[in-house]
Amino acid sequence: MAKLPAIPQQAGMAEAHARRLAARRSLRPPPKKGGGSGLQLFVLGLGFIGMAVFAAPTCVLLVFGMVPSIVAYVVDRGKRPMLAFTIAPLNLAGLMPYLLELWTGHDQMPTVVHLLTNVYVWLVIYLAAGAGWLVFLGMPQVVSFVLQRSLDGRKGKLKELQSKLRADWGAQVGGGEDLI
Amino acid sequence: MAKPLASAGSRTTSVRLHDRFDILYDVPIVELRSPTAQAFGVDDQRSVGTSLFALIADPTLPPRGQELGILRMMKHEAILTPIDFGPVDWVQDDRRCLALICERPAGGRLIAGNDQVITPWSDEEIIRRLIEPVFPGLKALSTENTTHRAIRPSNILFRDAGRRQAMLGDCFTAPTAYDQPIAYETIENAMAMPSGRGIGTVADDLYALGVTVLHLLIGRQPGGELKGDALIEEKIRRGTYAALCGEHRIPTILFELLRGLLVDDPAERWGIREIDLWLQGRRMSPKAPPSPPRATRPIELNGEQLYTARGVARALVRMGESATHIIRGHTLEVWLQRTLAHKATSDNFAVAMADVDDTGGAPGIHDARLLARAAMSLDPPAPIRYRGQSVLPEGLGTALAVAVAQKSDLRPLVEILQGRLPQFWLRAQPMQKIEHPVLMLEFDRLRRLLDDHRPGLGMERLIYDANPLMHCLSPLIERDYVDQLNDLLPALERAVAGGKVDSMVVDRHVSAFAANRAKSLDDQVLTALGEPDPATRLLGQIYLLAFVQAQCGPTHLPALTQMLGKQAKPVIERYRSRQTRARLEGQLASVIADGSLTRLVHFLDDLSERQADAQRYAQAGHQYSRAEAGLEKIEFERSQIDETSRDMGSLVAAAVSLVLGGIAIAMSLYHYGYL
Numbered sequence: 001m002a003k004l005p006a007i008p009q010q011a012g013m014a015e016a017h018a019r020r021l022a023a024r025r026s027l028r029p030p031p032k033k034g035g036g037s038g039l040q041l042f043v044l045g046l047g048f049i050g051m052a053v054f055a056a057p058t059c060v061l062l063v064f065g066m067v068p069s070i071v072a073y074v075v076d077r078g079k080r081p082m083l084a085f086t087i088a089p090l091n092l093a094g095l096m097p098y099l100l101e102l103w104t105g106h107d108q109m110p111t112v113v114h115l116l117t118n119v120y121v122w123l124v125i126y127l128a129a130g131a132g133w134l135v136f137l138g139m140p141q142v143v144s145f146v147l148q149r150s151l152d153g154r155k156g157k158l159k160e161l162q163s164k165l166r167a168d169w170g171a172q173v174g175g176g177e178d179l180i
Numbered sequence: 181m182a183k184p185l186a187s188a189g190s191r192t193t194s195v196r197l198h199d200r201f202d203i204l205y206d207v208p209i210v211e212l213r214s215p216t217a218q219a220f221g222v223d224d225q226r227s228v229g230t231s232l233f234a235l236i237a238d239p240t241l242p243p244r245g246q247e248l249g250i251l252r253m254m255k256h257e258a259i260l261t262p263i264d265f266g267p268v269d270w271v272q273d274d275r276r277c278l279a280l281i282c283e284r285p286a287g288g289r290l291i292a293g294n295d296q297v298i299t300p301w302s303d304e305e306i307i308r309r310l311i312e313p314v315f316p317g318l319k320a321l322s323t324e325n326t327t328h329r330a331i332r333p334s335n336i337l338f339r340d341a342g343r344r345q346a347m348l349g350d351c352f353t354a355p356t357a358y359d360q361p362i363a364y365e366t367i368e369n370a371m372a373m374p375s376g377r378g379i380g381t382v383a384d385d386l387y388a389l390g391v392t393v394l395h396l397l398i399g400r401q402p403g404g405e406l407k408g409d410a411l412i413e414e415k416i417r418r419g420t421y422a423a424l425c426g427e428h429r430i431p432t433i434l435f436e437l438l439r440g441l442l443v444d445d446p447a448e449r450w451g452i453r454e455i456d457l458w459l460q461g462r463r464m465s466p467k468a469p470p471s472p473p474r475a476t477r478p479i480e481l482n483g484e485q486l487y488t489a490r491g492v493a494r495a496l497v498r499m500g501e502s503a504t505h506i507i508r509g510h511t512l513e514v515w516l517q518r519t520l521a522h523k524a525t526s527d528n529f530a531v532a533m534a535d536v537d538d539t540g541g542a543p544g545i546h547d548a549r550l551l552a553r554a555a556m557s558l559d560p561p562a563p564i565r566y567r568g569q570s571v572l573p574e575g576l577g578t579a580l581a582v583a584v585a586q587k588s589d590l591r592p593l594v595e596i597l598q599g600r601l602p603q604f605w606l607r608a609q610p611m612q613k614i615e616h617p618v619l620m621l622e623f624d625r626l627r628r629l630l631d632d633h634r635p636g637l638g639m640e641r642l643i644y645d646a647n648p649l650m651h652c653l654s655p656l657i658e659r660d661y662v663d664q665l666n667d668l669l670p671a672l673e674r675a676v677a678g679g680k681v682d683s684m685v686v687d688r689h690v691s692a693f694a695a696n697r698a699k700s701l702d703d704q705v706l707t708a709l710g711e712p713d714p715a716t717r718l719l720g721q722i723y724l725l726a727f728v729q730a731q732c733g734p735t736h737l738p739a740l741t742q743m744l745g746k747q748a749k750p751v752i753e754r755y756r757s758r759q760t761r762a763r764l765e766g767q768l769a770s771v772i773a774d775g776s777l778t779r780l781v782h783f784l785d786d787l788s789e790r791q792a793d794a795q796r797y798a799q800a801g802h803q804y805s806r807a808e809a810g811l812e813k814i815e816f817e818r819s820q821i822d823e824t825s826r827d828m829g830s831l832v833a834a835a836v837s838l839v840l841g842g843i844a845i846a847m848s849l850y851h852y853g854y855l
Contacts, residue, residue: 096848101852142832148818158814161804165803173797
């Protein structure tokens with residue numbers, strides 16, 4: 001069959017294409033976290049059981065202290081659980097002083113109980129996790145602002161180049177055929 | 181030809197030609213003037229004792245260009261030959277005219293006019309005073325393969341004061357045989373109009389010599405009271421000898437000569453050899469010419485009873501285009517085949533009817549062509565007769581030039597060429613000559629030339645090609661009598677400086693004249709002249725004039741350069757770069773001030789600059805397209821910005837969180853002394 005001529009893309013077609021892609025993406029069901037990650041879950045469970053056996057106080061403190069991250073991991077339906085990845089480091093940073101206190105103390109399980117019954121400990125841990133949540137919520141706006149600025153800058157430069165070309169070569173440089 | 185220079189000499193009533201000859205326009209020489217040229221006295225600045233006179237040619241008629249050159253080289257005492265010639269400022273007519281300097285014949289003109297009645301000459305006088313002195317001239321012309329075609333008593337001069345030695349007068353200031361009365365022309369030439377008779381052959385000159393002899397013998401113009409068509413009819417009916425001699429008694433000594441010279445069939449007519457032998461005393465009896473085929477029964481056309489094909493042809497021509505129904509009907513064809521029974525004529529007629537070359541034109545034109553072809557097939561030696569015009573193929577160029585110069589209707593002459601009638605005439609001739617194939621090709625070339633409507637070609641070019649000395653007929657410079665390329669630019673410069681031209685200095689005549697004289701002119705220049713784009717047209721004009729300036733000068737043409745340079749804006753705007761345009765516009769004034777068209781054309785149309793401009797323009801176009809694509813991409817990215825921000829924001833948030841968390845953990849570890 002003869003090769004068909006390439007049909008040039010009309011103005012606005014790119015936009016429509018993008019909209020179609022976005023719609024298709026929103027219709028796609030979120031990928032399952034199980035399946036491929038089953039092995040990961042198994043390894044994680046095995047690690048958790050090991051830790052429960054050999055470092056039960058740390059394990060208890062981690063389980064209670066990292067609840068915000070665990071919740072975030074559960075509720076984040078995206079391909080990559082970025083919410084959990086954002087909350088977890090700060091959540092862990094909030095928990096770290098108490099973990100260190102636990103590891104440096106002698107009577108470990110009572111220390112855990114003592115910590116878990118202290119409202120200020122909870123406040124520190126959850127505030128740190130909340131900071132992570134705020135970072136997650138605020139960062140797209142910051143990025144959008146930066147991207148907008150960047151696009152405006154690029155557009156300005158290109159418009160300026162076109163104006164200069166028109167000034168040097170006339171309006172025909174932007175359209176029509178080369179008559180020479 | 182030397183460059184003409186017209187300036188006042190020592191006298192205020194003279195004009196100087198070529199820094200040598202002072203033409204005294206207050207000293208007219210009435211007895212030496214011809215119908216197409218006035219005669220004046222001449223002072224030669226380098227006089228060698230020869231008395232000279234000047235002929236001032238009628239500027240509306242093309243001189244015989246080729247013959248003029250030949251005659252100038254010949255310098256034969258039996259023929260009036262020009263010593264020098266060139267255009268001069270002719271105050272009397274307030275224009276420039278062609279002046280020809282000739283040696284002044286001491287004995288003046290034989291008779292003032294052809295109608296003048298003189299005392300008949302004796303046969304001995306005719307031989308001694310006319311034939312013997314003139315014959316070497318005719319012989320020399322024959323050797324040079326040219327003709328005089330103006331042999332008649334009123335154009336016979338005497339080179340000696342005693343009027344014993346005749347010589348042939350002016351034959352170069354007007355087209356061939358232009359002033360010849362019908363009596364002195366052969367039947368075929370007489371049928372042609374004066375401007376369309378063609379160069380002819382020596383046989384035509386000898387025929388005219390025969391009639392001149394007869395004139396002197398009887399003391400008045402032969403043919404009696406008959407004029408025009410009536411005389412032609414009489415010649416056809418009775419033969420020239422009988423028609424012109426009438427009842428006059430011809431002396432025995434001249435009888436043979438006249439019988440030999442006045443034979444209507446040129447093949448049977450006495451030639452140079454026969455006259456030479458006759459002058460040596462050898463007596464010959466001319467052969468009786470074969471009579472034309474004659475039908476046993478006549479055909480009746482328009483009330484006339486006609487017996488010969490020539491008679492039928494003439495009757496058809498007289499009837500005009502209404503004769504086409506007769507031509508297309510069966511009666512004439514049957515009469516030709518059965519009654520006239522001349523196979524060659526009926527074959528020719530059949531070819532005329534079925535000529536496949538006739539392809540176009542309005543019905544009227546088609547009928548006129550058919551009539552012309554039919555007439556040619558019935559009477560092949562006769563001229564082409566088409567819509568009131570009657571020309572021999574060789575005279576077509578001259579006829580066109582005269583028609584243009586005299587502002588008469590050109591259309592029939594142009595249609596003759598377009599209808600390939602000259603080619604038909606050549607094919608119809610019973611005796612095919614060696615030059616016919618060459619002429620056929622030449623007419624094909626002229627027709628192609630005519631069909632090419634670009635300036636520099638077409639009908640105007642045809643005129644200059646067919647008339648080598650024809651001056652430029654452009655209305656701007658017609659009065660300047662520009663007959664050489666050297667004079668073209670000075671004349672145009674004067675016209676521009678005199679305010680005669682607003683914008684278009686190269687019209688169709690100027691371009692055709694320049695293309696004819698400058699053979700190496702690039703065809704693209706002529707194409708550019710015909711382009712609809714004003715910039716290309718202007719550039720074509722400047723190129724043509726710059727080419728002429730480079731070939732012939734002069735180096736300084738301020739008015740022309742100024743006028744063309746002022747119009748150069750569209751040419752400059754052909755450059756795409758605004759900077760280049762601004763630079764050229766800035767420099768234009770200094771280039772114009774230089775007065776050189778060559779520099780102007782190089783300045784306006786520098787090839788390397790144009791190429792660079794085109795290249796840079798293409799690059800700019802690509803840059804613009806890339807910028808356009810970039811802008812589209814930006815708009816696309818902007819439409820995607822929410823999703824992108826979300827994706828990228830979550831990643832950045834994770835990274836920020838990781839960094840902050842890492843710092844906080846590190847501080848905790850440090851606090852507890854782990855770091």
